[in-house]
Amino acid sequence: xxxxxxxxxxxxxxxxxxxxxxxxxxxxxxxxxxxxxxxxxxxxxxxxxxxxxxxxxxxxxxxxxxxxxxxxxxxxxxxxxxxxxxxxxxxxxxxxxxxxxxxxxxxxxxxxxxxxxxxxxxxxxxxxxxxxxxxxxxxxxxxxxxxxxxxxxxxxxxxxxxxxxxxxxxxxxxxxxxxxxxxxxxxxxxxxxxxxxxxxxxxxxxxxxxxxxxxxxxxxxxxxxxxxxxxxxxxxxxxxxxxxxxxxxxxxxxxxxxxxxxxxxxxxxxxxxxxxxxxxxxxxxxxxxxxxxxxxxxxxxxxxxxxxxxxxxxxxxxxxxxxxxxxxxxxxxxxxxxxxxxxxxxxxxxxxxxxxxxxxxxxxxxxxxxxxxxxxxxx
Amino acid sequence: xxxxxxxxxxxxxxxxxxxxxxxxxxxxxxxxxxxxxxxxxxxxxxxxxxxxxxxxxxxxxxxxxxxxxxxxxxxxxxxxxxxxxxxxxxxxxxxxxxxxxxxxxxxxxxxxxxxxxxxxxxxxxxxxxxxxxxxxxxxxxxxxxxxxxxxxxxxxxxxxxxxxxxxxxxxxxxxxxxxxxxxxxxxxxxxxxxxxxxxxxxxxxxxxxxxxxxxxx
Numbered sequence: 220x221x222x223x224x225x226x227x228x229x230x231x232x233x234x235x236x237x238x239x240x241x242x243x244x245x246x247x248x249x250x251x252x253x254x255x256x257x258x259x260x261x262x263x264x265x266x267x268x269x270x271x272x273x274x275x276x277x278x279x280x281x282x283x284x285x286x287x288x289x290x291x292x293x294x295x296x297x298x299x300x301x302x303x304x305x306x307x308x309x310x311x312x313x314x315x316x317x318x319x320x321x322x323x324x325x326x327x328x329x330x331x332x333x334x335x336x337x338x339x340x341x342x343x344x345x346x347x348x349x350x351x352x353x354x355x356x357x358x359x360x361x362x363x364x365x366x367x368x369x370x371x372x373x374x375x376x377x378x379x380x381x382x383x384x385x386x387x388x389x390x391x392x393x394x395x396x397x398x399x400x401x402x403x404x405x406x407x408x409x410x411x412x413x414x415x416x417x418x419x420x421x422x423x424x425x426x427x428x429x430x431x432x433x434x435x436x437x438x439x440x441x442x443x444x445x446x447x448x449x450x451x452x453x454x455x456x457x458x459x460x461x462x463x464x465x466x467x468x469x470x471x472x473x474x475x476x477x478x479x480x481x482x483x484x485x486x487x488x489x490x491x492x493x494x495x496x497x498x499x500x501x502x503x504x505x506x507x508x509x510x511x512x513x514x515x516x517x518x519x520x521x522x523x524x525x526x527x528x529x530x531x532x533x534x535x536x537x538x539x540x541x542x543x544x545x546x547x548x549x550x551x552x553x554x555x556x557x558x559x560x561x562x563x564x565x566x567x568x569x570x571x572x573x574x575x576x577x578x579x580x581x582x583x584x585x586x587x588x589x590x591x592x593x594x595x596x597x598x
Numbered sequence: 599x600x601x602x603x604x605x606x607x608x609x610x611x612x613x614x615x616x617x618x619x620x621x622x623x624x625x626x627x628x629x630x631x632x633x634x635x636x637x638x639x640x641x642x643x644x645x646x647x648x649x650x651x652x653x654x655x656x657x658x659x660x661x662x663x664x665x666x667x668x669x670x671x672x673x674x675x676x677x678x679x680x681x682x683x684x685x686x687x688x689x690x691x692x693x694x695x696x697x698x699x700x701x702x703x704x705x706x707x708x709x710x711x712x713x714x715x716x717x718x719x720x721x722x723x724x725x726x727x728x729x730x731x732x733x734x735x736x737x738x739x740x741x742x743x744x745x746x747x748x749x750x751x752x753x754x755x756x757x758x759x760x761x762x763x764x765x766x767x768x769x770x771x772x773x774x775x776x777x778x779x780x781x782x783x784x785x786x787x788x789x790x791x792x793x794x795x796x797x798x799x800x801x802x803x804x805x806x807x808x809x810x811x812x813x814x815x
Contacts, residue, residue: 256771257769257770257773260772262782264756264783265782265783265787265789266789299636299637300635302636304636305637306637306638311638423697424667424697424698424699427695427697428668428743428744428745429744430668430746432670439700440700440704440705441706442705442706443695446600446602447602447603447710448695449603449693449719450641451637451638451639454600455599455600456599457599457600458599459600460601464705465702465705467703469699469702471699529723538693540691544675556673558671558673560670560671560691564752565745565749568747568748569744598771
């Protein structure tokens with residue numbers, strides 16, 4: 220049969236954003252693929268060269284519109300490395316809680332978008348309902364539903380409000396039960412299993428060599444996680460263990476394994492939140508004033524030429540990294556160069572190549588299982 | 599309880615890597631040192647400074663002798679006032695991850711405290727300085743790490759550093775029909791901060807445009 224190229228995207232439900240997947244097909248079989256990115260490139264790296272270190276945070280929020288808190292934190296850790304700041308422990312705990320709430324919200328967004336990919340529209344409404352709980356909690360912290368601008372160099376913008384802890388505990392405990400509901404619904408759905416199992420195999424070593432990271436690699440059976448391997452917050456003081464899944468084939472993890480590992484990761488995030496809120500220094504029902512020593516250390520605003528800062532952060536989709544060189548304009552107030560490593564920018568071209576050999580109908584299932592986000596891909 | 603790699607483990611891994619590189623490349627311009635981050639944990643990492651002509655040999659040593667299996671990031675920087683020897687700089691970040699293929703229905707669960715030798719996660723920063731000039735060129739490491747492929751594409755697209763031997767180089771973030779030689783992160787393309795007064799008076803930016811020097815399009 221004659222082979223032909225078809226273009227999926229930029230407007231296609233499979234893409235989860237604005238990008239193009241060009242697929243070469245032989246009948247129903249995928250023979251070759253090519254990813255085209257860059258549709259929403261905003262030049263954040265260049266913009267950052269004309270902003271000071273506090274002003275960059277909102278841009279980093281907007282790198283990924285479903286996972287703003289983790290991206291802002293990721294940037295802040297690099298800026299703190301550059302400016303040599305040590306953060307008060309209470310601020311680290313609040314950041315940890317906020318980042319894990321964001322991880323729950325992001326994974327729920329992923330599951331909610333993955334359901335319609337597979338053909339289960341109900342899942343979207345369920346996930347949106349639960350995600351709203353965590354967006355409300357994050358709104359209490361940052362003041363906004365999606366883009367919080369919450370971390371500061373040296374701490375956090377403001378402390379947790381009175382009563383936040385009770386609401387957080389109640390909602391997290393409720394959500395722990397909801398995870399069981401999701402699993403009951405999905406793991407016993409024949410359609411879900413047929414579409415996910417045995418599709419989209421990816422090997423652990425191959426993924427690491429290609430630069431894939433995070434839950435996608437843990438689905439292939441290794442508990443490598445930035446949170447313990449390159450520690451950055453108080454993750455060693457709270458109760459958790461990395462989610463890891465046993466792959467079912469020598470070919471590595473399939474879409475089902477990647478779904479399982481994210482469900483497990485949501486459980487671990489709940490566990491972490493419930494433990495961290497009890498252990499928080501200064502008490503969970505205290506509200507320190509803005510700029511108090513408990514939540515904010517005074518940080519220098521200038522970095523000398525030659526100073527560098529690097530952060531490696533377990534974002535919801537993998538390891539996000541920032542590299543900053545100091546000594547830019549305004550006598551060192553701006554970075555000379557800020558470089559962002561987005562996990563999805565590396566993953567999407569890799570995933571496009573793993574589709575070769577599968578059917579066209581499997582493309583949404585494979586692509587969706589890697590959780591693409593185009594905001595961070597194109598920067 | 600959560601676990602983490604201790605400072606001593608990271609220090610030992612970074613020292614081993616630095617010593618290994620210095621031993622292997624002693625006498626050439628390759629220099630490896632142990633550095634520390636400045637935030638709370640002060641974790642150690644290895645910094646390698648290599649001239650472009652030795653870079654591929656160093657990269658192969660990292661990959662095949664030290665087991666650094668993950669190329670996470672390639673950063674290019676333009677230094678128009680950096681002197682004759684340092685007009686451009688390419689900074690690579692690598693990680694060593696204890697990840698191996700699994701047999702079906704098994705998984706590896708590492709306990710951070712019990713890891714040793716080549717299993718300890720390691721962070722490597724490699725700095726390659728390039729001389730001043732129109733065509734900064736560095737050898738490609740695409741063959742050594744597949745993950746470097748799109749990182750190098752991005753670095754060429756945004757900064758204009760050419761990767762010699764890179765297969766299938768093309769624009770990834772800029773439009774595909776961008777003019778040749780347009781690489782927006784080079785420093786002759788100016789960007790400045792517009793304060794809010796300016797933004798209100800001239801929301802469309804009509805008055806601003808002529809002052810943005812160096813715009814190609």
